[in-house]
Amino acid sequence: MKTNDEAEMQWICEKCNEKLVMEKTSVIYLDADFQVELLKCPRCGMVFIDEEMARGKILEVEKALEDK
Numbered sequence: 870m871k872t873n874d875e876a877e878m879q880w881i882c883e884k885c886n887e888k889l890v891m892e893k894t895s896v897i898y899l900d901a902d903f904q905v906e907l908l909k910c911p912r913c914g915m916v917f918i919d920e921e922m923a924r925g926k927i928l929e930v931e932k933a934l935e936d937k
C-alpha cells in the first residue's frame with residue numbers, strides 16, 4: 870500500500886495498481902453491524918483500513934449508538 874499523492878490521500882492497491890475507492894462496507898463492532906465508508910480496491914475488493922481512519926469510524930459508530 871502506498872500513496873502517489875499524500876495531499877489528496879489517493880491510495881493505490883499495490884497488487885492491482887488500482888485507485889482505492891470509498892465504499893460502504895459492513896463492519897462488525899460491539900456485536901452490531903454497521904455500514905461505514907472504507908477504502909476498497911474496486912478490482913480485488915481488498916479493504917484498506919487506516920488505523921487512524923478506523924478510530925474515526927469507530928467514534929462515528931459510537932456516536933450513532935448514543936443517538937439511538
Ligand SMILES: [Zn+2]
Nearest residue numbers: 882885910913
Ligand atoms: Zn486490488
